[in-house]
Amino acid sequence: MEKTFLMVKPDGVQRGLVAEIMGRFERRGFQLVAAKLLQVSQEQAERHYEEHHGKPFYDNLIKFITSGPVFAMVWEGDDIITLSRTMIGKTNAAEAQPGTIRGDFAASTRLNLIHGSDSPESAEREIANYFSPDELVVYTKTIQNWIYTG
């Protein structure tokens, strides 16, 4: 089963959208593996967004992601990286479709509520940036047979 790292950004926590956002992944049938509210440190932020280092929006992005608590999560499911990115919606606010998290709730490209890993390599790196291995809970839900096979 594939894992991904999802994070409600500081704007989503401030706007009270944690449960709304979590609920969408829960209702889609994905399995929650770990979750916590935390304050992103400067070092974590720089590791998280290292691919954007040097871009015009980088400094503001680091300021934004460290500006208040975030809700960090690990979720698991078949092809979850692709499916969750589709649920999140496009980065550019003008392109985020209604029905997606950003398209339904975000009006800004910068303040766009949620982060989701974009590849298995990013997922592994991002999970390790926020969680220790013993925080990832291994368990079985019998309902999975009704979601992935049949």
Ligand code: GDP
């Ligand atoms: P994501 O994977 O969809 O979150 O998008 P990216 O990895 O391309 O960018 C990371 C984050 O940087 C985005 O979620 C936005 O918060 C921010 N961002 C991306 N592009 C821009 C931009 O052109 N301007 C500004 N101000 N912020 C941006």
Ligand code: MG
């Ligand atoms: Mg990205």
